[in-house]
Amino acid sequence: MTRPVTARVPAKVNVQLAVGGLRPDGFHDLANVFLAVGLHDEVTATPADSLRLTVEGADAGQVPLDRTNLAARAASALAERHGIAPDVHLHIAKDIPVAGGMAGGSADAAGALLACDALWGTKATRAELLEICADLGSDIPFSLVGGVALGRGRGELLTPLETGGTFHWVFAVADGGLSTPAVYRECDRLREASGAGASAADVPEPEPSEALLDALRTGDATALAAAVSNDLQPAALSLRPALADTLRAGADAGALASLVSGSGPTCAFLAKDTEAAQAVAGALTASGTCRTVRITSGPVPGARLVGA
Numbered sequence: 001m002t003r004p005v006t007a008r009v010p011a012k013v014n015v016q017l018a019v020g021g022l023r024p025d026g027f028h029d030l031a032n033v034f035l036a037v038g039l040h041d042e043v044t045a046t047p048a049d050s051l052r053l054t055v056e057g058a059d060a061g062q063v064p065l066d067r068t069n070l071a072a073r074a075a076s077a078l079a080e081r082h083g084i085a086p087d088v089h090l091h092i093a094k095d096i097p098v099a100g101g102m103a104g105g106s107a108d109a110a111g112a113l114l115a116c117d118a119l120w121g122t123k124a125t126r127a128e129l130l131e132i133c134a135d136l137g138s139d140i141p142f143s144l145v146g147g148v149a150l151g152r153g154r155g156e157l158l159t160p161l162e163t164g165g166t167f168h169w170v171f172a173v174a175d176g177g178l179s180t181p182a183v184y185r186e187c188d189r190l191r192e193a194s195g196a197g198a199s200a201a202d203v204p205e206p207e208p209s210e211a212l213l214d215a216l217r218t219g220d221a222t223a224l225a226a227a228v229s230n231d232l233q234p235a236a237l238s239l240r241p242a243l244a245d246t247l248r249a250g251a252d253a254g255a256l257a258s259l260v261s262g263s264g265p266t267c268a269f270l271a272k273d274t275e276a277a278q279a280v281a282g283a284l285t286a287s288g289t290c291r292t293v294r295i296t297s298g299p300v301p302g303a304r305l306v307g308a
């Protein structure tokens with residue numbers, strides 16, 4: 001009997017999310033600077049007679065258990081490429097908020113790929129794994145790679161970035177998620193409504209900020225705070241106006257930067273150090289403007305096999 005294999009995969013925050021115009025294929029070109037943070041899901045693959053999925057964790061009830069689950073889709077994609085049956089029991093220990101703009105589903109897909117590859121002995125190359133990731137979702141290659149990286153195209157074309165230190169983060173998890181496609185649609189709607197237009201012809205090519213890349217390179221949290229940006233934030237706030245209260249509560253408590261994480265509704269706060277992070281977390285909890293508060297740091301590595 002083959003032993004179970006577990007992969008551990010981090011969440012992400014987008015320190016820059018520059019969104020270009022709507023492309024004919026329904027996606028948007030991005031300059032997406034991902035930073036992996038220390039909230040993790042664990043995916044365990046165990047031999048089974050068919051593809052089976054179980055999930056544990058506070059948000060487990062919000063995770064689909066059918067074949068639409070990204071972890072199940074990842075296992076199926078790997079099996080299909082190698083001409084084998086996707087017979088595996090995948091168990092997800094979920095700690096990343098669901099539909100929170102922190103790439104939890106993407107993490108599970110990357111984790112399932114790594115764990116199944118090891119369990120089945122399919123020995124996929126890194127390039128093959130990255131290709132499967134990109135086919136399944138724009139954010140999934142980053143879940144595999146981790147650290148800090150610039151995502152171009154729809155976010156799947158990654159260039160790893162240098163970082164000079166660890167950044168301290170507080171995350172305010174909201175009640176209920178936001179749908180990523182709905183937030184992109186709202187971004188387009190707001191652009192149309194402003195008269196600027198939302199197509200690739202109307203919106204300038206998204207570019208990474210030099211100030212942001214410098215701040216990451218030097219590990220300067222104050223400089224990073226001044227450079228963070230998220231073009232999806234107005235859309236997330238438009239769909240969930242109460243997030244403004246959460247952002248304000250963190251800013252009032254001394255966060256260096258307060259921003260929506262990706263498509264939201266999780267809000268991210270950059271703090272000077274661990275003590276400042278604790279103060280921000282305390283104030284956010286007391287404010288009653290979010291469901292849970294998490295303190296962590298990053299960058300951290302991408303998907304890894306546990307015990308390997």
Ligand SMILES: C[C@@](CO)(OP(=O)(O)O)[C@H](O)COP(=O)(O)OP(=O)(O)OC[C@H]1O[C@@H](n2ccc(N)nc2=O)[C@H](O)[C@@H]1O
Binds near residue numbers: 026030104184
């Ligand atoms: C916004 C971001 C920021 O990192 O993530 P979240 O904050 O939701 O985690 C990503 O762009 C989300 O990536 P991901 O969740 O993998 O999206 P996908 O499955 O590839 O696409 C889902 C849908 O989002 C929209 N989409 C996604 C990526 C992109 N560059 N342009 C888009 O317009 C499209 O409507 C697409 O059909």
Ligand SMILES: Nc1ncnc2c1ncn2[C@@H]1O[C@H](COP(=O)(O)OP(=O)(O)O)[C@@H](O)[C@H]1O
Binds near residue numbers: 064068097099104
């Ligand atoms: N393994 C998974 N974990 C969480 N959500 C999943 C998973 N597989 C599919 N989904 C679907 O993807 C949606 C987005 O989930 P998630 O990746 O957590 O959020 P986000 O895209 O905001 O980072 C969920 O609402 C859920 O329907």
